[in-house]
Amino acid sequence: MASESGSASGFAAGLASQNGAQARADASRPYYAPVGNEESVFKAAYRQGLSIVLKGPTGCGKTRFVEAMAHDLGRPLITVACHDDLTTADLVGRYLLRGDETVWVDGPLTRAVREGAICYLDEVVEARQDTTVVLHPLADYRRQLPIERLGVTLDAAPGFGLVVSYNPGYQSVLKDLKDSTRQRMVAIEFGFPAADLEESIVAHEAGVDTATAAALVRFGQAIRRLETGGLREVASTRVLIAAGLLTAEGLSLGEAARAAVAGPLTDDASVSRGLVEMIDVYLDQQARPGD
Ligand SMILES: Nc1ncnc2c1ncn2[C@@H]1O[C@H](COP(=O)(O)OP(=O)(O)O)[C@@H](O)[C@H]1O
Numbered sequence: 001m002a003s004e005s006g007s008a009s010g011f012a013a014g015l016a017s018q019n020g021a022q023a024r025a026d027a028s029r030p031y032y033a034p035v036g037n038e039e040s041v042f043k044a045a046y047r048q049g050l051s052i053v054l055k056g057p058t059g060c061g062k063t064r065f066v067e068a069m070a071h072d073l074g075r076p077l078i079t080v081a082c083h084d085d086l087t088t089a090d091l092v093g094r095y096l097l098r099g100d101e102t103v104w105v106d107g108p109l110t111r112a113v114r115e116g117a118i119c120y121l122d123e124v125v126e127a128r129q130d131t132t133v134v135l136h137p138l139a140d141y142r143r144q145l146p147i148e149r150l151g152v153t154l155d156a157a158p159g160f161g162l163v164v165s166y167n168p169g170y171q172s173v174l175k176d177l178k179d180s181t182r183q184r185m186v187a188i189e190f191g192f193p194a195a196d197l198e199e200s201i202v203a204h205e206a207g208v209d210t211a212t213a214a215a216l217v218r219f220g221q222a223i224r225r226l227e228t229g230g231l232r233e234v235a236s237t238r239v240l241i242a243a244g245l246l247t248a249e250g251l252s253l254g255e256a257a258r259a260a261v262a263g264p265l266t267d268d269a270s271v272s273r274g275l276v277e278m279i280d281v282y283l284d285q286q287a288r289p290g291d
């Protein structure tokens with residue numbers, strides 16, 4: 001559930017290296033194509049110790065963005081995928097039996113607080129409110145994590161950053177936060193990129209040519225323009241990339257879009273027929289790559 005990545009270089013070194021680093025090509029940087037000013041807003045908020053909320057639909061690049069920011073800032077990244085069974089102990093830590101000893105094991109949030117890592121709580125609305133109360137003193141000016149079971153309160157190490165994401169299409173965790181906490185959080189809104197940028201993202205990520213990427217993006221944008229009655233989600237950049245990956249294996253664009261876009265987006269037979277008709281119009285005249 002928790003994963004770690006990113007360099008462990010010193011905090012000061014990280015801050016120093018980000019100055020002007022964007023201009024230099026860096027092969028180890030996670031590929032992220034900025035859509036607007038989100039990179040400078042994130043870095044400004046992080047440097048000022050403000051927590052960050054990323055809002056946006058699933059599959060629009062939030063996770064990749066945080067990976068790129070942690071890289072640029074030279075901080076380790078600890079990601080927690082939130083779900084409704086997540087407990088405070090899952091975040092903070094618990095006593096575990098090792099042989100005949102009980103030992104305390106830090107949870108991912110506590111590790112981030114001690115190490116000065118960036119902690120990314122993905123889809124934080126999925127977690128119950130009694131789990132996320134522990135975030136309040138961390139998200140506001142106190143930057144503290146109370147650990148009840150240990151009877152201690154930790155001050156966040158320099159470099160610690162709290163980042164949460166959620167999909168505003170669902171309910172909002174923000175309304176559960178106190179105003180004083182909300183005001184310490186900086187919000188960055190994500191949407192799908194403009195067509196030309198999304199084309200280069202799909203081409204890069206799926207390894208397809210520009211014409212294939214452009215056709216997929218035209219189709220994806222047409223779906224997004226629909227009044228999406230029966231769709232669980234609109235077609236995200238992620239599903240377009242998945243379709244691209246299938247064409248890279250030799251499937252036609254139509255086959256790929258049926259499998260990777262239409263299938264995942266709906267279980268409703270009539271909605272699905274509508275999508276397949278769109279695929280016929282937008283994609284099926286295209287030949288298979290290599291034909
Ligand atoms: N702006 C972007 N730059 C680079 N890749 C992107 C961008 N937006 C989306 N992607 C691609 O789409 C995929 C899904 O994005 P992800 O970050 O997992 O979405 P989210 O976390 O918002 O659900 C990523 O793995 C990446 O391949």
Ligand SMILES: [Mg+2]
Pocket residue numbers: 059062063122
């Ligand atoms: Mg994500």
